[in-house]
Amino acid sequence: FLDLTIVLMTGLILGLQNMQLFLLVLLAIPLYIVVIIIFTPLFEKQNHEVMQTNAVLNSSIIEDINGIETIKALASEQERYQKIDYEFASYLKKAFTLQKSEAIQGLIKAIIQLTMSVTILWFGATLVISQKITLGQLITFNALLSYFTNPITNIIYLQTKLQKARVANERLNEVYLVPSEFEEKKTELSLSHFNLNMSDISYQYGFGRKVLSEIELSIKENEKLTIVGMSGSGKSTLVKLLVNFFQPTSG
Structure with missing residues (x-):
């Protein structure tokens, strides 16, 4: 909410400073949205896989710790170790894939932001040369621009966190939203004279x-x-x- 408020207030100030430069800034926002839309289904799938493999790994570790006497009695330590080792490797592979996708998306966002900054400086320089704005106005606009782009970047980077929370919420709802058997009204059975x-x-x-x-x-x-x-x-x-x-x- 703080970032959104700063974006609106700074956007108003930038628009009053120079509308042409501000419109150039606004052109980058659809590019951010396109990047988010492209990566959304990929992140959802990978988040599901990471959480699922992590749950399987934790279950195996807890099961083996609770049943360690049985494992030692059957001399199956090596087999259980190999099973957990395989599950851990699978979890790491899924986690690295997710981190790689997030890094690629972050790189694309950084390229968009850098391109926007260079474009604004180039276009602003042409306006200064043609004497439509002063050099001081360009420097002021460029200084205020960071107060506009940084909150937007924060809002955009919320996407990956919100997706993780959404996937986690869906996994919890798979358990919490199952109808309870106690909600059904059942006839009580009297045990008097009961054979x-x-x-x-x-x-x-x-x-x-x-x-x-x-x-x-x-x-x-x-x-x-x-x-x-x-x-x-x-x-x-x-x-x-x-x-x-x-x-x-x-x-």
Whole structure:
């Protein structure tokens, strides 16, 4: 807001100083807009890729730290290191590509600004030679010009930051805008005089073998039940079926 205010006030002063030179300055603004429009879809795509690879890398590091005992027990340190090394290299590659694109855009903007400055000095010199303005007026205009171009440059360079914020906001909304299951009004289930029966319940994950096969189970009101068994025998799967996290394959 401060830069925009300075641009408007300085633009008014420059226009009063010399309208011809000020119109030359305004001709550079469409060029800036064209550069921004050209790079906008590229930045959006690259920002998505950088944030996604960074998220994958962080997830892998956290997962490996939490499961370090399992990794050491399986002697798979080298495999996990290579996986994280590959993901880190992928992240660096995406980040360098984004930085390269930002540097190219910055270079084009700098060329436009330099060309504008040289053009104004050249055109102003011709006006001085033809005695349409004085040398002091040209020096004054050129001195005030920096107070106009610098805020415009700041506003233009906001584009890349705003795009990063927009992409980050979209990624957050992918999570935050998912409808909550608690918003749906569900009928409360009374547990008084409640008996639970499972008949011929079978369950399998995907196309693998059946984890549970033809389970018969009856739980009466106020009855306490302990489920025991070897690791992988299906205890957790059975409980998840009881609370309706999973739907049985059959039964």
